[in-house]
Amino acid sequence: MYLTKEEEKILDGEYGEILRRCMNLLVSLGDIYGAERLIPITSSQISGVSYKTIKDVGLEFLEDFAKENVKVKVHSTLNPAGMDLDKWKELGIKEEFAEKQLRIIDAFKKMGVEISCTCTPYLIGNLPKFGEHISWAESSAVSFANSVLGAKTNREGGPSALASAILGKTPYYGYHLDENRKAEVMIKLDEELLNLLKSLKFGESFYGALGYLIGKMVKNGVPYFENLYKLNPSNDNLKSLGASMAASGGVALYHAKELTAECKVKEVVDDKIEKISIGIEEIKESYEKLNTTNDKPDLICIGCPHCSLMEIKEIAEFIKKHDIKLDCDFWICTSLHTKAILDRMGHTRIIEKAGGRVVKDTCMVVAPIEEIGYKKVATNSGKAGVYLPSFCKSEVIYGDIKDILKN
Ligand SMILES: C[C@@](O)(CCOP(=O)(O)O)CC(=O)O
Ligand code: SF4
Structure with missing residues (x-):
């Protein structure tokens, strides 16, 4: 060199x-x-x-x-x-x-x-x-x-x-x-799946489940999502998708038409690219694999990757509207910066009144939750779903946070 x-x-x-x-x-x-x-x-x-x-x-x-x-x-x-x-x-x-x-x-x-x-x-x-x-x-x-x-x-x-x-x-x-930044596999969600997702308003856990599946398929390749934009994912959804693909596989870069930066200004796909179609069955299987138990959780934990302000605000509003009272611990992991605004806006108080807490600086994977005694963790994160069994020896209940909180 x-x-x-x-x-x-x-x-x-x-x-x-x-x-x-x-x-x-x-x-x-x-x-x-x-x-x-x-x-x-x-x-x-x-x-x-x-x-x-x-x-x-x-x-x-x-x-x-x-x-x-x-x-x-x-x-x-x-x-x-x-x-x-x-x-x-x-x-x-x-x-x-x-x-x-x-x-x-x-x-x-x-x-x-x-x-x-x-x-x-x-x-x-x-x-x-x-x-x-x-x-x-x-x-x-x-x-x-x-x-x-x-x-x-x-x-x-x-x-x-x-x-x-x-x-x-x-x-x-x-x-x-x-x-080295060109796409290697094209991923297309089939019409049936797209329609189901649109009609049922699938929650955020879909992105972790999709990421889990694609990561396993492409390993450390570069996938290109041809029609994901039709679901209008937020930046938080993309954060969750990417995290999950990096955990179940080794994906460090992906492109998504209309959504990610590079493919908006450069040609990243060539004609000979391998094409994969994803349907309802594959996504269902992903959920089944991520769920390792049907038991009730002893910890509900979200924020892998760390939650944004909007994600937490939505949860606080949901808790307030449905007057949720939790019968297990609930951690929402985020940064010090985000927590400061949540405190100021009164969202932290709502979460604490329901029995939860906004936990800053750490997460359910890198904190010693197994030493604290948690054994069954409910989460909406595909990445946490991959790491919890190995890093923390815990069982996983996987799904949308609103469903988890209501059950
Ligand atoms: C699992 C992970 O999110 C957190 C643990 O990493 P570390 O202890 O910060 O190296 C790391 C990663 O995925 O790169
Ligand atoms: S494992 Fe922890 S550090 Fe890694 S993405 Fe998830 S929340 Fe962030």
């Missing part, structure tokens, strides 16, 4: 051991994937934050970095942690976990990373422009940035996103190159 004189110096350790390690990681990745050089990035989303996922090894690695006084060079935001950073005791998080989690957060803060603790950074001010090169971890955020926004990122892991944030660069390969 070609390196500038300055980059060579960093790799030789002239600017210290931490920068050398960061450069070494990026150069190794670049060599493996055939990058010709490094390119500048404008932002980074760093994952690997929860003590549950990174453990003591990760904590020590981050503290090593922080004590050498290295700082990030570009706007860098942080993925969810393993707990609400303020109200962790109320969630049932143990002291020892909290102490280590706060040390992780402190290390990131010292490096100049914004302690946003959300997987929807694009909703809180880390909003890359069309065509911009970025280095993001967190597979759902990667999918949203690449697809809905038309920014360019590979599916980074925590360490490579951090190294890129510190150096302000990323190796030029994969989804940074236009030739």
Whole structure:
């Protein structure tokens, strides 16, 4: 890989051991994937934050970095942690976990990373422009940035996103190159399914179920949705679809006619593309696979990826209208930023009166919910449906949140 004189110096350790390690990681990745050089990035989303996922090894690695006084060079935001950073005791998080989690957060803060603790950074001010090169971890955020926004990122892991944030660069390969961003499979919802969806006003869980199915089919390919726009999905629906495809498969980029950024201005489909038709049966099967139990939940949890303000407002209004009283715990996961507005608007109070809570900075996957004692989780997220059984050893009840709340 070609390196500038300055980059060579960093790799030789002239600017210290931490920068050398960061450069070494990026150069190794670049060599493996055939990058010709490094390119500048404008932002980074760093994952690997929860003590549950990174453990003591990760904590020590981050503290090593922080004590050498290295700082990030570009706007860098942080993925969810393993707990609400303020109200962790109320969630049932143990002291020892909290102490280590706060040390992780402190290390990131010292490096100049914004302690946003959300997987929807694009909703809180880390909003890359069309065509911009970025280095993001967190597979759902990667999918949203690449697809809905038309920014360019590979599916980074925590360490490579951090190294890129510190150096302000990323190796030029994969989804940074236009030739790798073409669609590979065309997905068409058949007429019968479209009609059913329109008539029944299928709720938000359809997008997670569809994503679950497509992710399994295309693995890490690039799908193109030919007629999804007919359902008029919201950005929240697209966020859910992308998250689910990234979880059941490895989809980091998708196109959807009329909906996503790149296919509006560029030809992304060629004539020879493989075509797949999706019908009612396949979607039903998806729901069946995501549902692992018929039992009642001990936790209802939504916000994977983190909920937007509008999603939560709608739920608060629904709770109020139907005078819902919950007989199990209910977490709505979101960012600190979104919660601040919810508090101010009175939505949090409505949710709390019904027995739920707005949980910020964390989520049902990266919080140690299995240690808290939850075993059966109801959710509307296809991504959570994939991860809950493995990350949290929990059973899953999958469906629309309004149905879950009414049952
Ligand atoms: C499952 C996931 O959403 C969260 C856990 O990741 P981490 O602990 O932030 O690396 C990561 C991902 O999908 O990229
Ligand atoms: S809410 Fe979902 S998308 Fe966000 S960090 Fe947790 S697992 Fe990942």
